[in-house]
Amino acid sequence: MDIARLVSEQGEFDGVDLSGVALTDLLQKGPLVFRDCDLTGADLTEASLVEAVFEGCVLDRADFRRADLDGARFTRGGGTGARFGGAELTDAVFTGVDLSSADFVNALLTDVSFTGCRMIGAKLSGCRGTGYALSGSNLTMADLSGCGFRGQAIDGVRFDEANLAACDFTKAVLTDCRLIRAHLVDAKFAQADLRGTDLGELDDTALRHLRGAVIDRFQAAAILTARGLTVL
Template sequence: MNFEDEDLSYSTLTDRLAPDETHVFRNCDLTEADLRRAPLADARFESCVLDQADFRRADLDSAVFSGGGGMRIRFNDAELIDVAFTDVDLSSAQFGGALVTDVTFTGCRMIGASLTGARGTGFKVTRSNLTMANLGGCSLRGEFIEGVRFDDADLSGCDFTEATFSDCRLRGSKLLKTVFVKADLRGADLGEPDDAKLRAYAGATINQAQAAAILAARGITVL
């Protein structure tokens, strides 16, 4: 079923969506739409307004979101396997309890988003803004992470083992029990890490300029 240029805001849509069809939403307003438990496998959402849309417990396997988005979208306890988000505003989105496996976030605005409590094998994130996001306990083990801002993000308990950071920022991020063993941080702006953050970076690789900046902040001059 195709929906195009429709105002579906505040609508309850689950009963309108047949489980054996592929659904396409194009340029639709889905503000506060009720899509709980909706059969949305392989669905496409193109340039849709999704402010506070409710996808809790929805089946979104292999769905594609491109453009659009909105504040406080709820994906709690949804099934998100092989889902692609490209250039989507996911500010303050909630993914707690969702099955997140092989999900990709590319060019997304994820300020204040929460992925803590998500299940599954994880996700990939590229050229996205995760400022003040909560990724507590997430695994990005072995990932190539490019162009991502983690400023003031809560990365407590995250596993970045063997991950490579390129053109990333970690200024002000919370790193309680975060693991960076064998991670390559040479392409990350570490800001001014305190002693607790330096302990989190144990086992990681940094460059000479980063090391000199860390020592200089402690009154040590490197010649």
């Protein structure tokens, strides 16, 4: 198969093996659609992928650095170690995608949504833009240091052992989330609603980092019980 000719002539790809291919200079203009394609190690650096669609694609080590992915849609599929550093991702949508160890450092994330995604060990520190929405996603051991969630509603997200240093959760509402052993140094939780969130076992240092947050009486009782007090 002549991959270069195929890519230059088509705007839709179904089940095509594009692993390791340097695609940036081959792609035609206009919205592109990739369905069930293998993009393992594919080079898409600085590619124009505005409103592109990726459905069920393998994205292991795919390189999207500095690509224009405004309005792009990623559904299902995914892989380990995809790189989005410096990419433009305004209005991009990720649904049910495996983004484990993905690197979004210095990417422009404005009105981006991550829903039902596996983002274990992902790196989102240093992102630019007005932010992104998280729901139903696993960010265990992810690096979100310095990220802003002010006033956001965050539902069903696991932040276990995540680096949340200097994150801003001011007035955020966390529902059915987990913060077990998360790193909270210099994080802001003023008026954040953490009722119903699993906080795990909190030492005195972690409690200080949660200063200003709202918790329920059951969480408060668990904290006091862990310190040897009896709550009636």
